[in-house]
Amino acid sequence: MTATGPPARTAGPAGSAAGLGRAAAARARRPGPYLLVGAAYWLVLSVVLRHTPPASDFGQHAAAVEQVREDWRHPANPLLAAPGTGSPYYSPYIVGLGLLAKASGVAGWVALRWCGALNVAVLVAGVGAYARTLSARALAPVYALAAFSLLWGVRGTEWSGFCGVWSLTRGASYPSAFAVGLTFLLWAWTDRLVTTPAGPRAARRWGAHAALGAAGGVLLLIHPITALAAAVGALATVAARQRTWSWHIGAGWAVTAAAAAGAAAAWPYFDVWTLAGDATLDAVHRTLYQQPLRWYGLAAVGLPALVWRARAGGRWGARDPLVLMFAADCAIAGYGWLSGHYTYGRVFALLLVPPQFALAVELAELPRWTRLRRVLAPLAAAALCCGLAAQIGAVVPRRLLPVDLGHPVRWHDYRWVVARTHQGDVVLTDSYQASHVLPAYGIRLVAPTWPDPSTPPAERDRRFGDLFAYLDSATPDPVRRDIAHRWGARWLLLGQDEHIPYQGTLVAWDVPSHERLIRLDAADGGGSGGG
Known part of the structure; x- marks a missing residue:
């Protein structure tokens, strides 16, 4: 006599649907590739920042935070024994850190140093948010972060607002780094407003426009030249993605502009509009134009992808936001060179975004067998290897590298x-x-x-x-x-x-x-x- 167990269960339509639902829920809970890569990127830079001694512009920003901590109503000049009335150092970023330092009881330089990890997180979040507006592919943000971090120059370079790995190891706590991360978030926010259909509650939509404008005004106060590039990117997004126009759509963007101007004008510490014609630092920024290969050469590998996107019949054709942004930023940089106002060269910090992100998006979007992808992939791999070799010395100690690839000069401890x-x-x-x-x-x-x-x-x-x-x-x-x-x-x-x-x-x-x-x-x- 053979013992038999209960009959096997067969999954009917209901069971099949339940299984698919559980599988979908499991996939939703599983961390995506960008979350893993972005977290690793944040962790590495945070550790490096923790062990990097003060250097470059850290002192002047830390001094400004300390002056707000001492007297937030009337902070003194951060560098001199003199009043600080009208100083553009006292932006919302610095004032916020100074108040945080006062509330927590820590010194200004401590608050500024620990803010570096926060700025890297904002930057990683911003890169991911903006890349997702250009592509739904899961690897697009990963490629974008790699390109934005490594495709700069053939040698490690440092400048405030330039967010290559080498530069971030010293400048992640600066207001400019926070401003770049905020810029990406504002671009993603602008894209959401453009692509979301207007609902019946127009007042709520206008509130979103006002909030976007206020955030843009804060960005203008934190870092004016980054705000200029951010405005260019936002306008490029609207021009490329806004397919229909009506009076309430135009009024919404007018509200955005008014809110930005109002937020900037209401700031009590300095008048940001007086900085427009200030040529004090033009001579300092001349170097941004003098060694383009060293500073920006590797980003050129993304130009073929940008040209591809500009072709008629492409994903957005000539109205592609990256194409429009690149053209406008090149015009600003060219004006800085021709006019002698070399401070406008700081727009290079975001001028490289269009080729960097175009390369990342096309590598994620194009099928493997297309001719363009077969060309772009090896070029991108070679350029990323060169970028890694140029910048890895900023995060890996000399003793752990088989060859000396260059390291940032370690400043004296005072x-x-x-x-x-x-x-x-x-x-x-x-x-x-x-x-x-x-x-x-x-x-x-x-x-x-x-x-x-x-x-x-x-x-x-x-x-x-x-x-x-x-x-x-x-x-x-x-x-x-x-x-x-x-x-x-x-x-x-x-x-x-x-x-x-x-x-x-x-x-x-x-x-x-x-x-x-x-x-x-x-x-x-x-x-x-x-x-």
Whole structure:
């Protein structure tokens, strides 16, 4: 006698539907490729940022955060012992961080450093959100993040607002990095407003337009040149994707523009509109035009994909948002070169987005057997390898690489100066690194590291003239004492090759940098400052 079990169950239509539903739910819960890649990218950069000492522009931003922490209503000049009225350093980003530092009790430089990880998260989220407006393919955001991070120049370069891996390891906490991430989010938001059909509740839609405009106004206050490129991208999206027009659609975009202008005009700390014709930093930005291969060469691999998208009959044809954005950004960069207003060269930070994202989207969208994909794929792979080789030294220690691929210069640690001075003390120095780092810890300078429109040009020139005169060995001692007293200088920091007579006491000598810290005598400095 053979024992038999219960008859096997057969899945009917209901069971089949339930199984498909469970499978769909499981797929929905499964993390997508961009979530995994973006999280890994964020983690690596966050670890690197945690161990990167202050350098470059970190000091001036940290000093601004500290001044807001001390007096958020009337913050002083972040670099000088002078008022800070009208300083564009005091953007919503800096003021927000200063208030956060005040509430938490941490120093301004600590709040700024920890904000780097937040900015990377905003950047990763923004890249993913904008890439999804261009393609529904799961790998499109992954390719976009890789292209945006690595397809820059043939050598690692650093500039505020440039978001290659090399540059981000130092500049992720800057307002410009947050502004770029916010730009991508605003572009995705603009695309959503354009492509979502107008519903019966027009007031709610106009509220969304007003919110988008207010966010754009905040972006303008945080980083004006990035806001210019962001406006170009938003207009390109509207021009390419808005297929029908009516009075309420036009009124909605008018509300967006009005809200942006209103938010920017209402900011009490400085008038952003006065920066439009400011040429103070044009000479500094000339370098952005001088070495295009080093700065942007690898992004050229995306130009064939951009040309493909511009062809009539393509996905959007000549009205492709990336094509329109690229043309407008090139016009802005060209204007900066021809007019001598080289500050407009900072638009390169987002001018590379169209070729980078066009390459990423076409690699994700095109079938494998198409001729264009067979050309683009090896070119992209080679360019990404070159970009990785150019930038990997910024995140991987030298000892872990088989060959030396170049690493960012590690700046000196000036905590030996901070330990012997007090917050608010004025230091006389022309050291490039010291003048950039010391303000992060509350130390003031005689001359600013970067010009600030809140300091009149005549006073800036006078400060620089006095600094150079003080450090000139031929300057008479009485003149040197007058200079120190005029600016309230209590300390003198001399480099290895600087030898001038001084009335003071050698307090410390740093062996790695060969710099000497001298406490000036009361008769030689320690005045009230000003000028």
